[in-house]
Amino acid sequence: MKKIISLSTIFLPIIAIILFVSQIVFTNNLAQDGSTLKEISAKIDMLAVENERLNQEIAFASSIPEIQKKALADGFIEAKHFLTIAQGKYLVSLTQKR
Amino acid sequence: MSLSLKSGKVSVRMSRIWMVFLFFLVLYTAIVARLFYWQVWASGKLKDQATTQHFFRFSLPPKRGTIFSSDGYPLIMNQQAYLVYAEPKKIEDKDGFAKRVSDILAVDPASISAQLDLPDRVWVPIQRKVDGEKADQLKNLKEKGLGFESEPKRYYPEASMAAHMLGFVGLDQNGQDRGYFGLEGFYDRELKGKEGSLQIEKDVQGNPILIGSTFRIDPQDGRNLVLWTDRSVQAIVEKRLKEGIEKYGAKEGSIIVMDPKTGGILAMASFPSYDPRFYTDAEKERYINPIVGSTYEPGSTFKVLIVASGIENKVITPATTMEENGPVEVMGYLIRTWNNKYNGLVTMTDVLIHSSNVGMVFVSNRLGKEKIVKTLSDFGFGAVTNVDLEDESAPELREDKEWREIDLATVSFGQGIAVTPLQMVRAVSVIANGGYLMEPKVVKAIKDANGKMTEVKPKKIRQVISKKTAEEVTEMMVAAVDQGEAKFAKPPGYRIAGKTGTAQIAVEGYYDEKKTIASFVGFAPSDNPKFAMLVTLREPSSSQWGSETAAPLFFNIAKDLFLYYGIAPR
Numbered sequence: 001m002k003k004i005i006s007l008s009t010i011f012l013p014i015i016a017i018i019l020f021v022s023q024i025v026f027t028n029n030l031a032q033d034g035s036t037l038k039e040i041s042a043k044i045d046m047l048a049v050e051n052e053r054l055n056q057e058i059a060f061a062s063s064i065p066e067i068q069k070k071a072l073a074d075g076f077i078e079a080k081h082f083l084t085i086a087q088g089k090y091l092v093s094l095t096q097k098r
Numbered sequence: 099m100s101l102s103l104k105s106g107k108v109s110v111r112m113s114r115i116w117m118v119f120l121f122f123l124v125l126y127t128a129i130v131a132r133l134f135y136w137q138v139w140a141s142g143k144l145k146d147q148a149t150t151q152h153f154f155r156f157s158l159p160p161k162r163g164t165i166f167s168s169d170g171y172p173l174i175m176n177q178q179a180y181l182v183y184a185e186p187k188k189i190e191d192k193d194g195f196a197k198r199v200s201d202i203l204a205v206d207p208a209s210i211s212a213q214l215d216l217p218d219r220v221w222v223p224i225q226r227k228v229d230g231e232k233a234d235q236l237k238n239l240k241e242k243g244l245g246f247e248s249e250p251k252r253y254y255p256e257a258s259m260a261a262h263m264l265g266f267v268g269l270d271q272n273g274q275d276r277g278y279f280g281l282e283g284f285y286d287r288e289l290k291g292k293e294g295s296l297q298i299e300k301d302v303q304g305n306p307i308l309i310g311s312t313f314r315i316d317p318q319d320g321r322n323l324v325l326w327t328d329r330s331v332q333a334i335v336e337k338r339l340k341e342g343i344e345k346y347g348a349k350e351g352s353i354i355v356m357d358p359k360t361g362g363i364l365a366m367a368s369f370p371s372y373d374p375r376f377y378t379d380a381e382k383e384r385y386i387n388p389i390v391g392s393t394y395e396p397g398s399t400f401k402v403l404i405v406a407s408g409i410e411n412k413v414i415t416p417a418t419t420m421e422e423n424g425p426v427e428v429m430g431y432l433i434r435t436w437n438n439k440y441n442g443l444v445t446m447t448d449v450l451i452h453s454s455n456v457g458m459v460f461v462s463n464r465l466g467k468e469k470i471v472k473t474l475s476d477f478g479f480g481a482v483t484n485v486d487l488e489d490e491s492a493p494e495l496r497e498d499k500e501w502r503e504i505d506l507a508t509v510s511f512g513q514g515i516a517v518t519p520l521q522m523v524r525a526v527s528v529i530a531n532g533g534y535l536m537e538p539k540v541v542k543a544i545k546d547a548n549g550k551m552t553e554v555k556p557k558k559i560r561q562v563i564s565k566k567t568a569e570e571v572t573e574m575m576v577a578a579v580d581q582g583e584a585k586f587a588k589p590p591g592y593r594i595a596g597k598t599g600t601a602q603i604a605v606e607g608y609y610d611e612k613k614t615i616a617s618f619v620g621f622a623p624s625d626n627p628k629f630a631m632l633v634t635l636r637e638p639s640s641s642q643w644g645s646e647t648a649a650p651l652f653f654n655i656a657k658d659l660f661l662y663y664g665i666a667p668r
Contacts, residue, residue, distance in 0.1 A: 049178055049248075053230075059172045059255035064333045082661060 154298045160291030161250060163320035165264065165281060167329035168364075168542060172255055174264055174282075179251035180233040182224045186214045188243035195241055199224060202235045226269075227251040250275075258373040260332050262387035263366045263540065265488065266374040279385050281323060281540060283488030288544060291320035319547040326362030326542045331355060334658045335365040339633075342651040343369055347639030348616075352519050353655065354389050358527035358621055358630040360556035361536030363485070391489040393516035394634060397601030397644070398436075398453045399619040400512030403525055404461055405446060406571045407473035410563040413464040416447045416570050420460045429504040433459055436600065450578045453598065455511045462510035467501050470509065476562045477525040478535055479517055485538040486554075493517065512601060513609075522619060523632040529571050530595070530621040530630050533563040576624050584618070584649030589657045591667020595627075596620025596652065598644040603637070613637050616644035618652040628663055631655065 060066060136144065165174040182203070189195050192214045193207075200207035203225050213222045226249065228236075233246055252267045265280030277286035294317030299310030335353050343351045355365040368388045372380035386392065408414040422444050425434045435454050449457030462470060474480060480495035493516040496505065508514040517525075520538060528535050537557040544552045563571075575595035579588055584598055599617040602609035616638050621630035631652060638647040660667075 052176065052178055055172075056175065056177050056253055056255075059175060059253070062171065063255040063257075064259070064329065065257055 152299055154300055156296045156298075158294035158296055158315075158317040159249075160293060160317035161319040162252070162267070162275065162291065163285075163289040163322045165289075165323045165325065167325055167327055167332070169329055171329045173260060173325070173327075173329070175253050175255070176250040177229070177253035179227045179229055179249055181226050181247040181249050182228050182233070182236060183245045183247065184210070184214060184222045184224055185243045185245060186216075186219050186222060189214065190242065195243065198239055198241065199236065199244065202232055202239075203228065252374070254375055256329065256333075258371060258375070259329075259336060260327065260366065261371050261374050262368050262389070263327070263363075263487065264374060266377045266385075268377065279488050280387060281325075281487065284486050285321075285323060285541070289320040289323070291547075292318040294318070321547070322545040323541050324543040324545060324551075325540055326357065326360070326364060327366070327540065328364055330662055331659065332365040332367065334662065335655060336367045338651060338655045338658065339367050339369055342633075342635065342647075342654075345640070346616075346635055346647040346651075348635035348637060348647070350388070350636040352389050352634045353631065353651075354519055354523050355629050355631045355655075355659075356523050356527055356538065358530035358536070358627050361524070361527070361538045362542060362556070363538060363540045364629060366540075386489050387487060389519045390483075390485055390487050391491050391518070393491075393493045393518055394615050394617075394636075395515060395601040395604070396512040396517055396522050396619075397599035397615065397617060398455075398512055399522065399526070399597050399599035399617050399632075399644075400515070400517075401450060401453065401458050401510070402529065402571060402575055402597050402619075403473065403477055404458060404465070404470070404510045405450060405574065406529060406563050406567055407469065408446070408461045408465055409570055410567045411465060411469050413469075414446050414461055416445065416574050418446050419443050420446075420449075420457060422449075422454055422456050424456075426456050426459050426507075428459065428507045429502065431504055431507075433507060447574045447577050450574050450597065451581045453578075453582070458510035459507045462506050467498075467506055470506055471495070471498060471501060474509075474515070476535075476560070477528060478559070479515070479521055479525070483518075483520055483524055483538050485520060486540050490520075491518070492521070512599060519632050519634055523630055526619045526621065526632070527630040528562045529568050529575070530624075530627040531568070532565040533561050533568045535559040535562050572624050575620065579620065583643070583645035584653075587650035587653045589653055589660070589667070592622060592656070592660060592665075593624040593668070594620055594622040594653070594656060595624040596622075596649070598649050600642060600644045612642065614642040616642065616646075616648040618644055618648040620652060622656055622660075623665060628665060629659060 161176055164172050167173055193211055196207040196210035200210055210224060263280050265278055265282035267275050267282055268278050270276040277283045294315045297313040339351050339353050352368040356363055366389055372384040422440045424440055425432045433455050435456055474495055482490050482492040505514055524538055537559055539554055541554050572595045575597055576593055579594050579596045597619055601615045603613040615634055615636050617634040619632045621627040633648045633652045635648050641647055
C-alpha cells in the first residue's frame with residue numbers, strides 16, 4: 001500500500017507536468033498556425049487585388065482608344081485605299097512561269 | 099343540529115380545498131402559458147437575440163461578372179474602389195478635415211462639415227466608389243478619423259463604347275449595386291452573383307474566440323457574359339455613325355448590325371449617347387436604347403417586306419407588271435411617287451428600284467387586308483422581339499377592324515406604322531436567312547465562376563416566307579441597290595441587297611415634309627449574308643433623302659466590314 005502511494009506521488013506530478021507542457025506546446029502551435037493562416041489569407045487577398053489591377057491595366061492597354069492613341073503617336077495613319085485581290089485573280093508575278 | 103353544523107364545516111373545508119386547487123390550477127396554467135410563449139412563440143426571436151450576442155456576422159460580397167465581346171476583350175469589368183468614411187469623434191479640426199478631403203474628392207466642403215457636425219454620429223460616409231488613385235492621395239493625408247473600405251466599381255476599358263447596349267450599375271433604394279438598362283439591367287441577377295456570409299463566435303467582451311465555432315458561406319461570384327458583339331465591328335460602326343451624323347447634319351442616328359443566320363447582334367450604336375462612367379451627368383432620356391426602346395416610321399425600307407408577302411401569297415411575281423401613269427387616289431387622298439415622276443409600264447422589280455409608292459398601293463390592293471395584317475405579325479411587328487436587353491418596347495398594331503383602305507395603302511410604303519429599328523432589321527433578316535425569323539440575342543454564352551460555359555443557342559421563331567421567295571426578293575433588293583438612287587455609293591464588285599427609305603415625321607398629327615427619317619436596310623454579301631444592317635438618321639440637314647445620306651453611310655460601313663471579315667469582291 002505504501003509502495004503504491006509512493007509511486008503515485010512520483011508519477012502523478014510527472015504526468016501533470018507532461019500534460020501542462022504539452023498543452024502549452026499545443027496552444028502555441030495552434031496560435032502559430034492561426035497566425036500563418038491569417039498571413040496566407042491576407043496574401044491571397046492581396047494577390048487577388050493585384051490580379052484585378054493587372055487585368056485592368058491589360059484591358060486598358062489593349063483597348064481600342066489606347067491602341068489608336070499609340071498608333072497615331074508612332075506615326076501610323078488610317079489607310080484610305082485598299083488593294084483587294086479578288087478570287088481567281090493573282091498578282092502577275094505569281095502567274096508567270098519561272 | 100350538530101349534524102347540520104358538521105356538514106356545514108365540511109362544505110366550507112371542501113370549498114377552501116377547491117379554491118386552493120383552482121388557485122394552483124390557474125398558477126400552473128399561467129406558468130405553462132408563459133413557458134409556451136418563451137419556448138414556442140418567442141423562440142425564434144430569442145434564438146436570434148442569442149445569436150447576435152454570441153456571434154459576429156459579416157457579409158461577403160460577390161464579384162460582379164465581366165462582360166466580354168465575342169473576340170474576348172472585356173467591355174465591362176471590375177476595379178478596386180473605396181468607400182471613404184469619417185469618424186467624427188476622432189477628428190479634432192472638422193472644418194480643416196472637410197476642406198482637405200473635399201479638395202481631393204471634388205465635393206462641397208460644406209456638405210462634409212454639415213455631416214460631421216450632426217450630433218451623435220460616429221460614422222459618416224463621405225463618398226462611394228472612389229478610385230484607387232484618389233484613395234491613395236487621401237491616405238497620404240494621414241488624417242485622423244478618415245477611413246476606407248474596399249468595394250468594387252465597374253470599369254469600362256473601351257470608355258463609352260456600346261453604352262446603350264451595356265447599361266450601367268447604380269445603387270438601389272438599399273444602397274446596393276444594381277444594374278440598370280441594357281445588359282446590366284437584363285442580366286442583373288446573373289451578373290451580381292450571391293452574397294456569402296461569415297459568422298464568428300465572440301466572447302462576453304465582444305472579442306472573437308479563436309477556437310470558437312465559425313460558419314462560412316462562400317459568396318458566389320456573378321457570371322460572365324460573352325456577347326455576339328464584336329469589339330472591332332462595334333468600333334467601326336460607332337466611328338462611322340459619328341462621322342455620318344456630322345457630315346449629314348442629322349439630329350440623331352442609329353445603326354444595328356445583326357448576323358441574319360443566328361440573330362446575334364454584332365454591333366449596336368446610337369448617338370447622342372452617354373458615358374456609363376458618368377451616367378449621373380447625362381439626361382435620363384439618354385439611358386433608353388433607341389434601337390429597342392424608340393419607334394419610327396420605316397418608310398420605303400418596308401416595301402421589301404410587303405413585296406415578299408405579295409410573292410409568298412402568289413399575288414405578284416418579280417416580273418408582274420402594272421401601269422404607273424400618275425398618282426393614285428385612296429379614300430380621297432392622293433398617293434404620289436417620291437419625285438412625282440411616273441414610268442408607265444413597270445415590273446415589281448422596277449417598283450422597288452424606283453421606290454414607287456403607287457406600285458406598292460397596287461401590291462397592297464392585291465394582297466388585301468387579311469394578308470397584310472397577317473404579314474405584319476408574321477414578320478414580328480406588334481410584339482416584342484424578346485431581345486435580351488432591359489429597355490425593349492413594342493408598338494402595338496391597329497386592331498383588325500381599325501384598318502381602313504388608306505391605312506393598308508400607306509403601310510405598304512412604310513408610313514402609318516411604327517416599328518423599332520430592331521424589329522425592322524430582324525424582319526429584313528428573314529429575307530437574308532432563307533425565310534426564317536430569328537430571336538435576336540446579344541449574349542452568346544454565359545460563363546460561371548468555375549469556368550462552366552452555357553451557350554445561348556440561336557432560336558428560330560418561324561418560317562415567314564419560303565426559301566424561293568427569299569431568293570427572289572433578294573435579287574430584287576440587289577437590283578434596287580445596283581440600279582436605284584444610291585447606286586453611286588455602292589462599293590464595286592460586291593453584291594449587296596438593300597433598300598433606301600425616307601419617312602416623313604408626323605408632327606401634331608400631320609407629316610412634316612422637311613423633317614424626315616432617312617434610312618437604309620440591307621444585307622451582304624447577298625448570296626451568303628454575313629451581316630444585315632439598318633442605318634437610320636433623324637432629320638438630316640444636308641439632304642432629306644435616305645439615298646443621299648443613310649445609304650452612303652451604310653456602304654461605307656459595309657466596305658469596312660468586308661475588309662474586316664476578309665470578304666473579297668467578285
